[in-house]
Amino acid sequence: MSPSLWYDDHFTFRLLAKRKTDIQGLSARAFFAIGSKENGGKDRQMVTDLEVFLKKLRSEHPENLSSDLWIGEDETHHGIFPGAAMRGLRWAYSWHYSLPPKRE
Numbered sequence: 001m002s003p004s005l006w007y008d009d010h011f012t013f014r015l016l017a018k019r020k021t022d023i024q025g026l027s028a029r030a031f032f033a034i035g036s037k038e039n040g041g042k043d044r045q046m047v048t049d050l051e052v053f054l055k056k057l058r059s060e061h062p063e064n065l066s067s068d069l070w071i072g073e074d075e076t077h078h079g080i081f082p083g084a085a086m087r088g089l090r091w092a093y094s095w096h097y098s099l100p101p102k103r104e
Contacts, residue, residue: 013056
């Protein structure tokens, strides 16, 4: 939820590129959430960063990764947690109840 991918000059992007071969074949499910009002300043484009990161992750590992992104409308960094936690739990356990995860 609300990852600060801008931290350390986008360290997470560099890590993804560096560990690309290490994670091939790894099956994973991941839920991502961020508030729509979390873009701010030239170095703190949190929504944009997460969309770009997820696009890279999905393009490099489409067969192994089940993921979802929820952007909370009118939510900030400090207000996103309650809604994101509930949506993430419902998404994570949707397989258990035979409900397909909602795709946007």
